[in-house]
Amino acid sequence: MTTLTEDDLHISVSGLRKMYGDFPAVESVDMQVRKGEVFALLGPNGAGKTTTVEILVGVRDRTAGEVSVLGQDPRADRRAWRNRLGVVPQNTGDYMDLTVGEVVDHFASFYSDPIPSAELISMVGLTSKTKSKTTSLSGGQKRRLDVAVGVVGRPELVFLDEPTTGLDPEARREAWDLVNYFRELGATTVLTTHYLDEAEALADRAGIIAAGKMLTVGTIEELGRSAGAATLITFADLPDVAQIIPATLGTVEAAGREDHRFSTSIATDAPTEVLSRLIEHARSLGMAEIPGLSVSRPTLEDTYLRLIQREDAKR
Ligand SMILES: Nc1ncnc2c1ncn2[C@@H]1O[C@H](COP(=O)(O)OP(=O)(O)OP(=O)(O)O)[C@@H](O)[C@H]1O
Numbered sequence: 001m002t003t004l005t006e007d008d009l010h011i012s013v014s015g016l017r018k019m020y021g022d023f024p025a026v027e028s029v030d031m032q033v034r035k036g037e038v039f040a041l042l043g044p045n046g047a048g049k050t051t052t053v054e055i056l057v058g059v060r061d062r063t064a065g066e067v068s069v070l071g072q073d074p075r076a077d078r079r080a081w082r083n084r085l086g087v088v089p090q091n092t093g094d095y096m097d098l099t100v101g102e103v104v105d106h107f108a109s110f111y112s113d114p115i116p117s118a119e120l121i122s123m124v125g126l127t128s129k130t131k132s133k134t135t136s137l138s139g140g141q142k143r144r145l146d147v148a149v150g151v152v153g154r155p156e157l158v159f160l161d162e163p164t165t166g167l168d169p170e171a172r173r174e175a176w177d178l179v180n181y182f183r184e185l186g187a188t189t190v191l192t193t194h195y196l197d198e199a200e201a202l203a204d205r206a207g208i209i210a211a212g213k214m215l216t217v218g219t220i221e222e223l224g225r226s227a228g229a230a231t232l233i234t235f236a237d238l239p240d241v242a243q244i245i246p247a248t249l250g251t252v253e254a255a256g257r258e259d260h261r262f263s264t265s266i267a268t269d270a271p272t273e274v275l276s277r278l279i280e281h282a283r284s285l286g287m288a289e290i291p292g293l294s295v296s297r298p299t300l301e302d303t304y305l306r307l308i309q310r311e312d313a314k315r
Contacts (some may be wrong), residue, residue: 009068010035010157010188011056016065018051018212025051027212029065033190038183040203041192044308048212049192050090053161056190057087070157083111086155086187090162092146095134100126103134104148111153123181124148125174140167147178158182160191164198176202196301208304210311216303224298231271235278236261236292244281250274261292271295 011033018026026048033039041049054060055067058074067074072081095103104121108114115123121130124144129137134145143166151158160179164172179202182189193199199206200220207217216223232253241264242252250268268274275295282290 008034010070011039011190012066012068013052013056014066016052016055016067017063018048018055018060019063024212026055026062029209029212029214031207031214031217033188034205035188036183036186037204038179038189038191038202040199040206041190041209042194042196042199042206042304043192043209044194046211047209049209050161052209053089053159053190053192057085057159058082083153084156086151086153086158088147088150088158088160088163090165090192092149095145097133097135099131099133100137100145101130103145104152107149108152113154114152115154117152120148120152123174123178125171140171143167144171144174147175151178151182154185154187156187158187158189160189162192162194164193164195172198196304200300206300208307210308211315213311215307215311220300223303224300225303230267230269230298232265232267232296232298233271233274233278234263234265234292234294234296235290236263238264238278238282238287238290239285241266241278241281244277245274249277263292 009032011031013029013031016026016029017024029048029052031039031041041052043049051060055062056069056074058069058077061075070081070084072078098106100121101117104117108117118127118130121127124147126141126144126148129141134142137145143163147160147163150160163179164175167175176198179189179191189202191198191202203220205217205219206223208215208223230250233250245252245266245268249270250266253265253267266274278290278293
């Protein structure tokens with residue numbers, strides 16, 4: 001594993017804790033976000049995602065822990081530092097009686113090199129609404145305007161708190177395009193979400209958080225492999241499998257009749273070895289093909305559900 005230096009990191013958090021009275025909204029969060037990556041904070045309702053983001057962007061104080069964002073402690077909240085961030089909070093205020101174009105122009109005026117308003121409005125799919133009052137926008141359209149306002153200053157580090165909640169599938173895709181656009185510009189993105197497909201589609205790495213605790217951090221593939229989830233190899237009509245796959249290599253999990261076939265599943269951490277033994281076995285029986293063969297890798301969803309359920313069981 002390569003050792004990361006402070007220069008490679010846009011965010012470094014250790015031992016983060018936030019108490020509301022004697023309730024720990026954030027109990028132990030450790031995470032590092034590398035320059036240029038898309039990092040997803042995944043977790044169920046009330047996990048502590050928003051509180052963590054609010055601390056990172058300097059709008060909420062912390063009880064304990066070390067936090068560095070773009071090389072600074074967010075508590076200092078310096079203007080030059082803030083201008084390098086783009087923040088799309090979960091709940092934004094209203095934009096009063098202004099039109100979409102006026103709102104974007106207004107926020108653009110705070111920055112020295114903003115994304116041109118028309119370009120940005122088009123990127124979030126609101127061109128036809130440029131002259132409409134924001135009060136007439138649908139919930140999803142308003143959310144897209146929030147995203148535009150948050151990123152108009154070409155931030156180096158973007159925080160998107162549940163950017164696609166309430167959006168229809170097409171608008172979700174547009175929001176995803178925007179994240180990819182920022183990735184191409186070299187920006188770092190932290191997004192909170194409880195949509196696993198969103199993390200899978202967008203994130204380089206993700207952290208799973210529940211009940212204020214960071215349970216695991218890794219690439220999407222690493223997360224899929226963690227929490228003891230095994231690869232599942234399924235096939236049909238291959239006799240005497242138990243004799244060629246010892247228990248040390250895999251567990252023959254299910255055997256049943258399906259569509260006139262006798263199907264078998266093997267859960268294994270050594271899929272290549274199991275497959276090669278199966279193929280050799282099939283050949284020795286004179287079979288050219290193994291009927292119904294499929295290999296399914298454990299998914300992010302498997303790991304997520306396992307970890308969240310394990311955490312729920314503790315409470
Ligand atoms: N101002 C506050 N005072 C007291 N408790 C709070 C406050 N803000 C948040 N909490 C509690 O802290 C916990 C974490 O909340 P937070 O909003 O960070 O969760 P979240 O992961 O963002 O959830 P969601 O996905 O529902 O937005 C929740 O139990 C919430 O009720």
